[in-house]
Amino acid sequence: MTKDVENWLAAQDAATIETLKDFCRIPSVSTDPAFAADVRRAAQFVVDRLTDAQLPTVELVETDGHPCIFAEWIVDPAKPTILIYGHYDVQPPDPLGKWQTPPFEPDIRNDRLYARGASDDKGSLLIPLMVARAYAAVHGAPPLNLKFLIEGEEESGSPHFAPTVAAMADRLACDLVVSADGAMWRADLPSITVASRGMLAMELTVRGASKDLHSGRHGGSAPNPVRALARMMASLHDDDGRVTVPGFADAATPPDPAIIDAINDVAFDVADYFDSIGAPRPDPLPDGPALLTRQWLVPTLEFNGISGGYAGQGTKTVIPSEAAVKITCRLVAGQDPDAVFAAIRDHLTAVRPAGYTMDLHRHGPGSKAFALDPDMPGLAVAEEILTDIMGTRPLRVAMGATIPIGAVFAAHLDVGTIFFSFSTSDEDYHAPNEFYRLSSLRSGQIAWARLFDRLAL
């Protein structure tokens, strides 16, 4: 039913690539204040594309940081409404010396567009903008109600996004969020991300004496907080790296069985994984499903940094007065950040040796895991479309990292989010020589055109 729209998009192909190149020429680096004017230019670029697509309402929404763009086209209140998410900001381009062509001078090689932001997320964001425009051009309107919320701080941790969604919840009301961000897991396998782990961050500080002491004069008799901290840390995992904190994972709920199927079907190469991160292959090597399960579906407690005492060159005969470790946990569905924090605090309090004080400081509220209802109708539609276009049924995959937007939309709008991005995780976003496959730009437009059509029913 979308043949006319698809034909219109195909006819625009060369122009669309030029538009993407124009978008990528704007160095919208959100984390660096030196680029603030460019970030705003990129926001205006999105406004202009939404205006091209004839959306009746297009607004720049100011925040305490970079603006969001809100747009809407209510074609019929009786029809379904989707909210489309994406971001127009990009990662910093450093290290500049490692780029083959300058990061903000887009270059096409082998049907790939090389530029900072091409894959994350300008290429995939341009797709729904073009599809909306195609429907307007061909049919005068989209087949369902469209809303857009595009942010400019995703690469800076989205500090103002959740408050913006909360404040605009009434205007953002919808049946489903479709995200143009969130890459496919692998280039060689279509996939849909249906779960991501939540997050909880904290810092443990252990103190002994009130000042650093001479390790000769006091060694053996004075408290050594580095020793105490190491003992406390060692009590948090077993020999196999499993978290041993009582109650840590009690509330975890079972994952979507389709994810377990994907884990078992995907023939994950464990030796290649360790080679790719430059780590020694453990002996014995874990099997692929076990490793992927730990990466996707098992909650973690990872140490991100440790400090205490002398860290300079050579040696210093000191017993430090304090030592600290930064900890982040990745949580799975069912785990509550508050309850997990309490479990860790209780455990650390119980194992703290006599003669030391401890302080467990929580960094922020954290976020719950994101998990789509496996039976959500929009998910099946998206899977059917991808199967048609790519010739293979997409895997339902989980993501070890945290995708805050899924949880934000669930919390404030009470809707699910489908990640319908046509970036893939091998496209070196966050690294030099980021690229976007122009074939993805084409297939993505077909997929989104069909998604609009199918969800409108």
Next chain:
Amino acid sequence: MTKDVENWLAAQDAATIETLKDFCRIPSVSTDPAFAADVRRAAQFVVDRLTDAQLPTVELVETDGHPCIFAEWIVDPAKPTILIYGHYDVQPPDPLGKWQTPPFEPDIRNDRLYARGASDDKGSLLIPLMVARAYAAVHGAPPLNLKFLIEGEEESGSPHFAPTVAAMADRLACDLVVSADGAMWRADLPSITVASRGMLAMELTVRGASKDLHSGRHGGSAPNPVRALARMMASLHDDDGRVTVPGFADAATPPDPAIIDAINDVAFDVADYFDSIGAPRPDPLPDGPALLTRQWLVPTLEFNGISGGYAGQGTKTVIPSEAAVKITCRLVAGQDPDAVFAAIRDHLTAVRPAGYTMDLHRHGPGSKAFALDPDMPGLAVAEEILTDIMGTRPLRVAMGATIPIGAVFAAHLDVGTIFFSFSTSDEDYHAPNEFYRLSSLRSGQIAWARLFDRLAL
């Protein structure tokens, strides 16, 4: 037999205090190159005092750092020869703002001379210089053969001292070293230090992946070297802080029983100890003899500093590629630094988890413990003299810290070292408002005069 010498010294009392004030006016801070000329002035001051004492040979001995002073007076090759050790350099005066009177403007309050270096070691070093001069003035010569080796880098770790002793071993040959450095343990109890712990320094680095990884994407599946390091560290001690490395203390020999007597007799106040270092009192509190034994006679393995991953403000979702801990051990008599290092290396190699590499880097050769032969005749002489002067028999004490010179003289000259200092450990050396008791200057001269006399027999 030393009455005339003691009377001569008493008559010089006011002049001797002025001489000490002059010595303390020279800011001979060895660690700071800005004071290099002052350090050399202090060396010349020592040369002048030895010349005043009429020693026939007085030489400035150049090193790759600050010079040593060598002097000698062989009165009769058939008589015993002692080598007197001390140092003319001082600690930096920082923090300057905490001094009641400027550190290099000596001020007398309550029969105490306040100045940087007054206690460590200029006051106690001036004593044998004055006693040698008194013998020359009263009797025309000392009663035994004297040698002096005074260094100018003690507060900078004595980097050139052992090579100097090794190179001059023939000229330094003696029956006994008497050190004017090395404070008495407590002001209220006379003591002689007869043992000090040796030292071994190293750094353990554990590596996982070749670069930092995202703790969301890779958490649970990638190696975390901070976790591995903490587990390895926790295997080095038991819950009570005792070192559990196999073979670590196998070669330790029993201490001088007199030290154990001192430990049991001294009524060490453990609660006061923890209060003094600003640490929480452990519950239950160890008893005094147990704590002192651990401070003086038990070898240690202390963590001096730990680092790895993100140490800035807030949180960063990273799995570090490596983590490292700095370790120093204090060794007791019998332990060989090489063998202890090998034992630790073997243990760490055995407990290293699969999937990590480790590197154990040794910092320098380390030093063996120092322990005097309890039956050395000079030791009994020193004890008798102190008993006479102070009215209490001195305790034989050990020192948790390392006194390298005792081991240096034992290694290169094959002689024992008696610490015959009249500084006490409460005199705030290494801190603002360092002071020296003028009563110690007087009693010290009497004691050294008698020591020359008694050792000459």
